[in-house]
Amino acid sequence: MAKTYPTHSREYNELVCTAGLRIDKIPYTFIRLYPIPFRQLERESQYSKWEIINVRIRKRDNDHRPESYEVEPRSIHPTGNIIRPNDGWRDRCSYLKDFFAQTDSCTLLRNAKVNKTGAQSLALVKPRKIEKVTLEINPDYRKAHEKGVDEEEVLTLFGPEFHRVYPSPVSLKYKYYCQDANCRSHTQSVIDWEVQAAAYKRWVGEDPREALEFIQDRFIEHFKDRDLWFFVGNVHKRPADFMILSFFYPKRGVINLEQSTLFA
Numbered sequence: 563m564a565k566t567y568p569t570h571s572r573e574y575n576e577l578v579c580t581a582g583l584r585i586d587k588i589p590y591t592f593i594r595l596y597p598i599p600f601r602q603l604e605r606e607s608q609y610s611k612w613e614i615i616n617v618r619i620r621k622r623d624n625d626h627r628p629e630s631y632e633v634e635p636r637s638i639h640p641t642g643n644i645i646r647p648n649d650g651w652r653d654r655c656s657y658l659k660d661f662f663a664q665t666d667s668c669t670l671l672r673n674a675k676v677n678k679t680g681a682q683s684l685a686l687v688k689p690r691k692i693e694k695v696t697l698e699i700n701p702d703y704r705k706a707h708e709k710g711v712d713e714e715e716v717l718t719l720f721g722p723e724f725h726r727v728y729p730s731p732v733s734l735k736y737k738y739y740c741q742d743a744n745c746r747s748h749t750q751s752v753i754d755w756e757v758q759a760a761a762y763k764r765w766v767g768e769d770p771r772e773a774l775e776f777i778q779d780r781f782i783e784h785f786k787d788r789d790l791w792f793f794v795g796n797v798h799k800r801p802a803d804f805m806i807l808s809f810f811y812p813k814r815g816v817i818n819l820e821q822s823t824l825f826a
């Protein structure tokens with residue numbers, strides 16, 4: 563469901579992750595697979611977003627968040643079965659139906675403050691109201707670009723090609739109110755790799771206009787007609803710091819929140 567942007571900073575270890583849904587046991591649970599050493603993966607082990615994979619995992623020793631697991635890289639077997647966005651995302655919604663009314667951002671924060679290691683750290687949340695979307699060039703990216711720093715090469719989370727890892731090109735933030743009636747708003751950064759990959763591809767020389775316009779269309783305007791949800795996750799060392807790992811945006815009307823079920 564989510565592949566996050568790899569960063570080269572001191573937070574490197576915190577931010578690279580793949581998060582999804584564990585479906586080998588009922589009820590389904592969210593799972594964080596980490597670290598995914600994509601540069602060591604054979605081509606046939608590289609998987610797509612929304613693809614069902616088989617993988618051997620073990621509980622992480624140094625990360626007690628309930629959803630965090632370590633991956634045995636050689637055991638990753640993509641099945642080729644990608645859950646398609648057909649029919650207004652009905653299939654995708656059916657996998658996630660237990661999570662639509664599970665929690666909200668205020669509850670996640672409260673729990674993370676009380677129980678630093680054991681609280682829920684991945685969730686699907688429905689913004690009640692989006693207050694503000696901020697899209698801007700990440701000033702650190704500019705600086706890094708000018709200096710040409712960072713020789714470390716990391717395989718992108720999507721393709722087989724190598725990229726130098728810069729700070730993410732753009733900063734995209736959502737300020738929103740969650741379902742909690744007393745919510746005083748949350749401002750969270752989007753760390754979805756897809757957003758940054760789109761920026762990379764469309765950044766022409768020194769001119770970021772095309773990149774910003776594309777993201778505005780694809781990730782902001784497009785969602786205005788959809789039923790927009792956030793797949794959020796926190797930072798290992800800062801449990802009360804949640805970020806938007808990816809977007810979930812079925813067609814409006816597919817999820818019926820009142821009944822917490824899908825329309826038949």
Ligand SMILES: [Zn+2]
Nearest residue numbers: 667668740745
């Ligand atoms: Zn809230």
